[in-house]
Amino acid sequence: MGKLLRDVAIMGIGQTRFGEMWDLSFRILGIQAGMKAIKDANIESKLIDSLYIGNMSSGLFMDQEHISSMIIEEVGLTEAHVPATRVEAADASGALALRQAIFEIASGQSNVIVVGGAEKMTDVTSDVASDFIMAGADKAWEGLFGASLPSLFALMARKHMHDFGTTREQIASVAVKNHANGARNPFAQFQKEIDLDTVLNAPKIAEPLGVFDCFPVSDGAAALILADIDTAKEYCSEPIRITGSGQGSDTLSITNRSEITMFGSTIKASKQAYDMAGVSPSDIDVAEVHDSYTIAEIIAIEDLGFFPKGEGGRAVFEGETSLEGSIPVNTSGGLKARGHPFGATGIAQINEIVLQLRNKASGRQVKDARIGLAQNMGGTGGTSIVHILEVD
Amino acid sequence: MAVARFWRNQDQRYNLMGSECEICGRKFFPDKTMCPVCHRKSIGKMKSFRFSGNGTIESYTMVHVGMPQFKSQVPYILAYIALDEGDHVLGQLVDCDISKVSIGMKVEMVFRKISQEGKSGTIQYGYKFRLSG
Amino acid sequence: MYVPRYRISPSDIGKVWGKDGEAMGRSLNIKAKSVPGPDEDTITISVMAARRALSRVNLSPSSIGAIFVGSESHPYAVKPTATIVAEAIGAAPHLTAADLEFACKAGTAGLQSALGLTEAPDENIPVKCALAIGADTAQGAPGNALEYSASAGGAAFLVGRENVIGEIDHTLSYTTDTPDFWRREGMKYPSHAERFTGKPAYFKHVMECAKRLMENTQTSPSDYDHVIFHQPNGKFPLAVAKRLGFNKEQVQTGLMTPIIGNTYSASMMIGLAAVFDIARPGDNILAVSYGSGAGSDAFKITVTDVIESYEKGRAPLVRDIVNEGSFIDYSTYLKFREKIKMEGE
Numbered sequence: 077m078g079k080l081l082r083d084v085a086i087m088g089i090g091q092t093r094f095g096e097m098w099d100l101s102f103r104i105l106g107i108q109a110g111m112k113a114i115k116d117a118n119i120e121s122k123l124i125d126s127l128y129i130g131n132m133s134s135g136l137f138m139d140q141e142h143i144s145s146m147i148i149e150e151v152g153l154t155e156a157h158v159p160a161t162r163v164e165a166a167d168a169s170g171a172l173a174l175r176q177a178i179f180e181i182a183s184g185q186s187n188v189i190v191v192g193g194a195e196k197m198t199d200v201t202s203d204v205a206s207d208f209i210m211a212g213a214d215k216a217w218e219g220l221f222g223a224s225l226p227s228l229f230a231l232m233a234r235k236h237m238h239d240f241g242t243t244r245e246q247i248a249s250v251a252v253k254n255h256a257n258g259a260r261n262p263f264a265q266f267q268k269e270i271d272l273d274t275v276l277n278a279p280k281i282a283e284p285l286g287v288f289d290c291f292p293v294s295d296g297a298a299a300l301i302l303a304d305i306d307t308a309k310e311y312c313s314e315p316i317r318i319t320g321s322g323q324g325s326d327t328l329s330i331t332n333r334s335e336i337t338m339f340g341s342t343i344k345a346s347k348q349a350y351d352m353a354g355v356s357p358s359d360i361d362v363a364e365v366h367d368s369y370t371i372a373e374i375i376a377i378e379d380l381g382f383f384p385k386g387e388g389g390r391a392v393f394e395g396e397t398s399l400e401g402s403i404p405v406n407t408s409g410g411l412k413a414r415g416h417p418f419g420a421t422g423i424a425q426i427n428e429i430v431l432q433l434r435n436k437a438s439g440r441q442v443k444d445a446r447i448g449l450a451q452n453m454g455g456t457g458g459t460s461i462v463h464i465l466e467v468d
Numbered sequence: 469m470a471v472a473r474f475w476r477n478q479d480q481r482y483n484l485m486g487s488e489c490e491i492c493g494r495k496f497f498p499d500k501t502m503c504p505v506c507h508r509k510s511i512g513k514m515k516s517f518r519f520s521g522n523g524t525i526e527s528y529t530m531v532h533v534g535m536p537q538f539k540s541q542v543p544y545i546l547a548y549i550a551l552d553e554g555d556h557v558l559g560q561l562v563d564c565d566i567s568k569v570s571i572g573m574k575v576e577m578v579f580r581k582i583s584q585e586g587k588s589g590t591i592q593y594g595y596k597f598r599l600s601g
Numbered sequence: 602m603y604v605p606r607y608r609i610s611p612s613d614i615g616k617v618w619g620k621d622g623e624a625m626g627r628s629l630n631i632k633a634k635s636v637p638g639p640d641e642d643t644i645t646i647s648v649m650a651a652r653r654a655l656s657r658v659n660l661s662p663s664s665i666g667a668i669f670v671g672s673e674s675h676p677y678a679v680k681p682t683a684t685i686v687a688e689a690i691g692a693a694p695h696l697t698a699a700d701l702e703f704a705c706k707a708g709t710a711g712l713q714s715a716l717g718l719t720e721a722p723d724e725n726i727p728v729k730c731a732l733a734i735g736a737d738t739a740q741g742a743p744g745n746a747l748e749y750s751a752s753a754g755g756a757a758f759l760v761g762r763e764n765v766i767g768e769i770d771h772t773l774s775y776t777t778d779t780p781d782f783w784r785r786e787g788m789k790y791p792s793h794a795e796r797f798t799g800k801p802a803y804f805k806h807v808m809e810c811a812k813r814l815m816e817n818t819q820t821s822p823s824d825y826d827h828v829i830f831h832q833p834n835g836k837f838p839l840a841v842a843k844r845l846g847f848n849k850e851q852v853q854t855g856l857m858t859p860i861i862g863n864t865y866s867a868s869m870m871i872g873l874a875a876v877f878d879i880a881r882p883g884d885n886i887l888a889v890s891y892g893s894g895a896g897s898d899a900f901k902i903t904v905t906d907v908i909e910s911y912e913k914g915r916a917p918l919v920r921d922i923v924n925e926g927s928f929i930d931y932s933t934y935l936k937f938r939e940k941i942k943m944e945g946e
Contacts, residue, residue: 203536210535216477217498220583220592222531222538222546222560230529231548231558238527238571282546283530331497331556336527336548482648482689518691540936540943541639562638563606563927579648579689580640587946591676593644593685 078352080182085308085315085468087188087301088117089427094296094415095265102138102196107150109297109420110192117301119311124153124301125186127160128177130169130193131419136208137197147192166212166454167368169193170298170422171461175321177302187307193424194297195417205293212418212455214329226290228330228456229369230282236337236371237284239386244284246389248275250370251288251412253398258409260439263424265294265415289370294415298423300430309468316430320355320464322348328458341460342379342451349449349462350381357381360403360464361445362432364425366453367410376451377405380462399440407432407440422452426463433467469585474592481594484577486555488517495519495554521577521595523549526556530566537583547597549575563598576600602756602874602919603649603736604861607636608926609934611749617931618744625749630835633926634752634862637738639937642676646755646867647736648689653916654732654757655690658764662691665759666728667718668698671707671866673784673791674738675700686734697728704782705831706892708735708756708866713772713898715760722762730761737865742790743940750834752862756870766877766908767886771818771901775810782893793893802895803833807841810897811889818901822846826884829855829872831891833863854879855888861923866892873902875919880904 090112092105100108106129114121127148134143148160163173170193177189197205210219213228236242252272258264270288278286308315324344330336350356357380365380367373374388382403383391391397397405408414408428411421429448431437446467453460477498479485486497490513491506497519503510527548534542545561547569561569562578575597582594610633615622626632637646647670655662670682683698701707701714715731736755741747760769781802784791807830815821822828828851830838835858842852855872857864864871869890876886884904891897935941 203539206533207535207537218558219535221558221594221596222534222541222544222582223558224531224534224538227529227531227534227546230531231527231546234529234571235527235548280530280532282532282534285529329558330548331558333556478688482685483691560640562640579652580638580645581642582640590680591642591644593648593689596640 078348080178082182082184083305083317084178084181084302085305085317086430087119087303087308087312087315088113089300089430090116091263091298091424091427092296093263094294094417094420096198097295100295102134102194103146103150105196105295105297106147106192106194109194109299110151110190113190113299113301117311119188119301121152122156123188124158124190126180126189127151127153127158128163128173128189128191129160130163130173130422131195132164132166132169133208133211133418136211137200151190165459167416167418167421168452168454168459168461169419171450171452171463172422172459174422174426174463175323175461178318178321181302181304188301188303190299191302191423192297192299193420193422195419196295197293197417198295202293217329217331224282226285226369227282229371230285231330232336232375233284233371236375239337242374242389244276245272246393247284247289247370247374248272249393250367250373251275253392254367254406254410254412257399257407257440258413261409261414264409264413265292266409266413285369291368291411291416294417296415296417296420298420298427300423300426314434315468316433317466317468318463319466320349320353322346322352322462324460326457330456338375338385339379339453339457339460341457342376342453342462345460345462346380346451349464353464355447355464359447360449361447362407362429362442363403363405363449363451364408364428365405365451367406367412368416372453373405373410380449380451399442404442407437407442422461425450425452426465429465433465469589471590474590481582481592482579484519484521484595486517486519487514489514497551497555497557519551519553522600523551523575525569525571525573525575526550527571528561528569545569547575549597560596561598562596568599574600602754602867602871602922603646603653604635604754604864604922605637605641606925606927607638607937608633608928609636609931610928613931614748629749630859631750631862632859634750635754635864636929636934636937637753641738643672643674643736643738644676644682644685646738646753647682647686647734647757650734650736650755650757651686651690651732654759656915657912658759660730663695664729665692665732666696667715667731668692668696669701669711669714670734670736671701671703671711672737673702673704673707673865674740703896704892704894705865705868706890706896706898708733708870709890709898711735712758712760716769716772719760719762730759733758733760735866735870737867739863739865740790740938747791747793750863752864754861754864754867754871756867756874758870764907765905766911767902767904769900769902771814772899773810773814773817774896774898775806775813776896779895781895802893803837803891804841806895806897807831807889807891808845810899811845811887814899814901820901824885825851825887827854827876827886828852829869829876829888831869831889832856832858832872835859857923871919878913878918878920880908882906882908
């Protein structure tokens with residue numbers, strides 16, 4: 077239990093820029109990311125045994141289900157009737173798709189799998205998007221009564237401030253850091269630095285959170301090529317191993333939990349991943365975490381064991397998670413600056429870690445990064461998934 | 469139109485009808501078929517339990533931008549409330565100024581319009597809260 | 602009873618329409634009217650009033666055999682307010698329920714129906730007690746005189762045979778086809794016939810009804826400790842009291858319109874609730890409602906000893922509710938009353 081039967085590694089990565097991609101349809105976004113990953117892995121398409129796609133809500137946003145079939149057709153693999161699977165766990169869909177692919181390879185069923193994540197969220201107006209996004213939390217018992225997704229995180233923020241003394245400035249500093257990092261990421265939706273005052277004085281969304289505390293509405297796709305370690309070594313000079321994978325669940329509604337200042341799902345997922353990889357939090361050199369809202373990053377770095385409970389805000393504010401800090405977090409810009417197409421984020425996080433471990437994250441490279449971690453969460457923590465990656 | 473789906477939850481929305489596990493005594497809102505602590509032992513042993521609607525504020529926020537159905541109500545206060553008998557509930561806090569609200573204050577339930585399915589559809593009624601005492 | 606906590610003053614209304622609102626207020630003897638919040642309607646008001654009534658007695662809701670809700674602003678044209686009240690107070694499903702309409706006297710029409718069902722114990726019509734509610738969220742057309750008075754509120758009365766705080770000794774009505782005030786199906790706002798709503802309408806029906814009840818019971822104005830009339834403004838009830846031979850003190854306790862406006866179907870009933878808040882055993886009450894279209898229902902009530910043990914403190918008293926007001930301006934009032942056309946409408 078808790079072990080993979082075969083080792084797996086990533087051979088190639090690719091993503092589109094994230095943002096408002098008016099000219100690009102969902103199909104085009106998917107194929108662009110997929111082709112980049114295949115090119116990066118330097119393989120022929122016919123090597124692909126299976127496809128997984130993480131996507132939260134093609135049904136609501138595009139009126140279309142069964143997108144596994146849509147994407148595999150776009151990738152040109154339907155002649156060989158390659159199996160395709162769509163996976164959903166709100167905004168953890170990307171990481172969950174990866175996790176399913178890992179098991180398919182580790183079990184010996186497949187050797188090479190293309191794993192993608194994609195979402196097109198800008199074809200609807202922002203208030204409608206707000207409604208659809210709530211489908212990742214409890215529509216019946218939270219949404220119906222007036223809770224939007226940001227308001228749920230606002231409740232967590234206020235409780236965190238009340239219980240631990242976390243300040244508004246500490247929370248806002250997450251956005252400042254992530255925008256500074258995003259400015260160095262050519263794929264980021266926002267590539268402009270912002271200052272603390274901008275975040276503090278931004279229009280309010282749900283107090284204490286404002287516009288800059290919240291992820292933007294984005295389109296985008298990201299993909300990677302996953303293989304068993306032997307195949308990976310055959311084609312790739314620097315395969316990146318996935319040494320740990322963990323997953324945790326929690327209640328759909330925050331009302332059915334005992335605490336709202338931590339995510340039990342993340343704690344469970346990270347423990348599983350650390351155990352499988354045989355590492356501890358202090359071994360992690362670089363991490364991508366789920367900053368759908370600034371407060372979520374603060375809670376994540378506590379849940380992942382990087383900082384003691386209640387210390388997350390102080391740590392970010394004092395620069396411990398900046399590029400020069402003891403544990404750089406969200407070097408890509410995070411969900412806040414890189415953008416957050418729901419299904420794509422999980423894969424984009426992995427891709428950033430791969431870049432870091434390959435020493436190819438120019439402008440934002442963490443020195444001597446050998447072990448990286450990515451944490452991807454769904455909704456208000458109903459699902460959380462952690463992966464640990466290492467240089468081979 | 470989600471007529472049946474909303475109708476099914478009327479007792480929960482109007483009267484805060486939840487469940488009590490006869491094995492461990494824990495109370496849940498909304499109702500549950502099985503106790504998440506007692507599991508199989510609790511099947512068939514979950515009885516209806518009506519919460520009083522009295523509770524304490526554990527967190528709150530002022531919502532300025534929300535979903536389309538709530539556009540005309542912003543800004544409004546959303547509270548995370550610990551019900552006296554156990555479990556938590558989310559609801560709007562009405563009839564008060566946000567400057568008067570703080571964590572730890574007591575609230576009581578009131579009966580209000582929660583939403584409607586457009587001008588020609590049904591209206592959903594249910595719980596909101598206001599400061600008590 | 603229940604009255605929403607928002608208030609608007611006549612002067613704030615008059616300002617927008619180029620009228621001297623304060624003067625209008627004085628001429629109507631109205632200082633403020635209640636405004637329902639955007640999440641309130643006749644159904645929510647009825648439920649709150651009913652829950653408060655129930656909280657004051659030790660009665661299982663399942664023993665309520667009938668619920669009548671009278672209003673001219675039921676949220677649904679078809680689908681009764683009464684069934685939602687029934688579910689929301691735990692009285693469903695073994696009861697009868699119906700909504701009533703008779704302009705401002707729909708609530709008292711319900712009271713008479715409740716009386717009829719509970720009056721004589723009969724195993725074939727097994728209704729032990731019944732709930733009669735009058736509630737409204739009245740609308741006046743913007744710029745119209747009715748805007749200064751049309752307000753919102755609700756009152757609920759539990760009618761039965763045991764443990765009564767007041768005996769309804771006698772009730773009678775006076776009903777004619779008099780078109781003083783009406784609203785056609787599909788129209789948002791009512792229409793009225795201006796001064797015709799006075800003498801041939803309100804005054805004729807209230808007075809004829811009151812006089813006949815006093816004749817039938819061989820009583821005269823001086824026999825009563827309290828008298829409550831329907832109160833479309835703060836002037837009419839004082840005028841009709843005078844004409845009938847009552848004095849100001851007898852009317853005072855039940856006169857609510859000057860501070861909350863005309864709550865239509867709840868109007869007389871809220872006044873009656875205010876009297877019960879201070880009534881003593883043996884007090885004689887005359888209550889006369891009026892509904893346009895037109896008709897009056899009169900009730901002679903004697904307060905019993907049970908009032909001494911009545912747990913009125915379990916719910917807010919009328920004077921506390923009506924005095925707890927939070928003033929809003931005209932634009933907020935328009936938004937709350939959905940008088941502004943939104944996109945897509």
